[in-house]
Amino acid sequence: MRQLFLAGAFAALGTGILIIADQHQRANSRPAALPEKAETVIAQSSVHAAGRIEGTTENVLIRPQFPGRIESVFVARGSRVEKGQVLFQLETRRYEAQRDLASATLSAARAKRMRLVAGARDSEIEAAKQEMIAAQARYDSSKTRFERASKLFSRNALSSQGLEDYRADHDANLALLQAAHQRYETIKADPRLADLMAADAEIASAQAQLDMAEIDLQRCSVVSPCPAVVLAVEINPGEWISPEMPDAALELSNTERLRVVADVDERDALTVTLGQTCEVTADALPGQHFSGVVVEIEPRMEPKKIYGGWAGERNETHTRRVWIDLRTDVTLPVGLPVEVMIH
Known part of the structure; x- marks a missing residue:
């Protein structure tokens, strides 16, 4: 009876041990609880570059x-x-002389046109008229002599040579009369349009010569x-x-507005965009900070030309040049080395 009791006790104890071992094994086989997903944190970075002060444009x-x-x-x-x-x-002496010469030429051209428009003086018209009257008188006299000679020739009282002499005198006086008449009509006539146009062109040419002479004289003052x-x-x-x-x-150096030209390292070349704000400092002005804005970015990469001289700076590299409008009223010398933080 005692042996049966001990056997039952050992059996119950073994069953308990097996149950405890099975629970421990299940607990160890469970996957560990995953931690909650961490929120992604994006930190805003800044681009560090070396630069220098320059004017609005290149020198x-x-x-x-x-x-x-x-x-x-x-x-x-x-x-x-x-x-x-x-x-x-x-x-300026040579160019002053050229200006005076051009001015005199212009005055002469204007006076010529004025004479053309005003026409001849009354005395000139009267003189031409009297010349025409005199030519008419000479012609009338030669005409009368030629007619008398023709009658004498018809009666064989005059040789052929004598008749030809009277004819030549008659024809010459007729030509002189016609010339005097044309001269009189011309001198009292209004100016022709072509003459006025030629006079205007001469004036325009003289004016252009004067303008060029004055420009050359002004260019003597740089x-x-x-x-x-x-x-x-x-x-x-x-x-x-x-x-x-x-x-x-x-x-x-153009000082209408100060700028900073900076070389951005090739690792940061594609992170810089127009309109980004910047903070500019200079070793020559400790404790002072100047703000700026990126206004121009070079479209190509080139070997580095501007060096900051700080620890860990890369020298054998390519950079992208950017220009920054500087917002400050402080007078800074052109070429002053500065450090730029582009945000």
């Missing part, structure tokens, strides 16, 4: 439009000039095409200068 190289000797230079390196301000002056800072002056009074000379007379 402006100033040369005269024709050769000449420099008379005066009115600016110095570093001075600021306004649009239309005279930078330097060439000698002026600034825009508000600018003078970067270099390579001329002196008394020197001869020509447009074909390799070095420009002056170099200007």
